Amino acid sequence: MSQVPVVELKDLDLVYVTDREAVLALEGMNLSVMPGEFISLVGPSGCGKTTLLSVIAGLFPPSRGEVLLHGKPVAGPSPEVGYMLQQDYLFPWRTILSNALLGLELTGRLSEDSQAFVLELLEGMGLGGTADRYPHQLSGGMRQRVALVRTLATNPDLLLLDEPFSALDYQTKLQLEDLVVDTLRQRGKTGILVTHDLSEAIAVSDRVIVLAARPGRIRSTYVIPETIRGAQPFYAREEAGFNELFHEIWRDLESLEGKGE
């Protein structure tokens, strides 16, 4: 009963239409993501990773096929789905707290309780005392943590992460990977991560999905072994089998680029 997938793609096709042409961006995608699962999408540029996230988020409808959320077709953006972008995109004219409350404000769920929940989240991510500051007064890592709080504030059960660590320095990125994975695991959330960083993908996910480009389609799926999966992302990189898996997927990606370009 509980095994209804959180996200299900059925024969998904997506066509981009411009004045000049219509391009097939995604073709024949089939994918199920189970509750509590964390999957990563990797692939060469132009494989439609971000596009796929936007479709799942309901920002635009599929051209053919179906996108199901908890078994129901996606009609538009819903509060059950949280979205994190490559950069924090905190609104510079809002305070940290006000930024974190944005989602609650937009979904009409702003209350004393929900505000207390957000303050708790800020506290829990080491952002206590920053509530009345402005984004430009915070470091990049802190800002991305605020963006995570903003996403979690509406209590979505599916998180779409569009390269949220790519704009950070290496150390901050490792710390944030741990934080995000811990947070998602603790709260039993489902996650879909788009990334360029293959070792990140292996370290944080239960499954890594390799996409091919032009048109974007699923090429192969790698299930991450329990030992790597169980460890925190930082330590997962040291687990036995990590390097072998890394090289296996790496070869897969390389053969793709060789063929595609």
Add this chain to the structure above:
Amino acid sequence: MDEAMSKGKAGPKSAWIEEKWREHLRIKRRGSRLVLATQLLLLAVLIGLWELAGRLGWVDVLIFSYPSKVGGQILKDVLNGELWPHLAATVGETAVGFLLGTLVGTLLAVLIWWSPFLSRVLDPYMVVFNSMPKVALGPIFIVLFGAGFTAIVITTLSITVIVTTLVVYNSFNEVDGNYIKVIRTFGGNRRDVFMKAILPASFPAIVSTLKVNVGMAWVGVIVGEFLVAKIGLGYLIVYGFQVFNFTLVLASLVIIAVVATGMYQLVVYVERILLKERR
């Protein structure tokens, strides 16, 4: 021993840094003082030359007057109270013209942002109206609205509104699409996108059109007063010209320069307050 030495070093070292900073401030202050002194000197020389030229008959006094005469004229108008109604009329028209111009221009920008269809429909009309020398419409406004306050304000609006609309609409379109995406992923509609992302992000642009519009409003008001000619500083200029009292013309110009500068500075001050928390 080691500790004592490093401590001994720390004292003079920080004093040395302090001294560097003081010196930097001193040099900077000296620079600013020099600029101010030169500015005042230049003003004094120009006024002095003008005074001399008038008194020694180098120029025709009837046309060019000279500073003490102009000053006397201003003083006389201030003391006998004749200046105030003219000043009040002009300042009132300018303030209404530039505030209303900014407001109407911004609202129009909102309207065409809201409806891309309307934006495309109105585009050629805006281009034509923007290219037109709007003051040429003055006589039509006078016929429509009567020779007075309304016609002058409308003349001013005709100059300020379209430019405001174009600038503000442009700033709406330049807002980073990812802010809009943030709003949309939370299920926000077009109204949310506008109120929570587009408008606050464009706020600095809107405020800066206030600054541009102050200058434009003065043009509109003075031209309007030239045409309508009953009251106001523009009227004083035309009147002075007609009775060949160029001292009055120049006195009016001096007053306009002072008041317009004051108004501009006020708007700059308001802008600074409104944009304080941003970067």
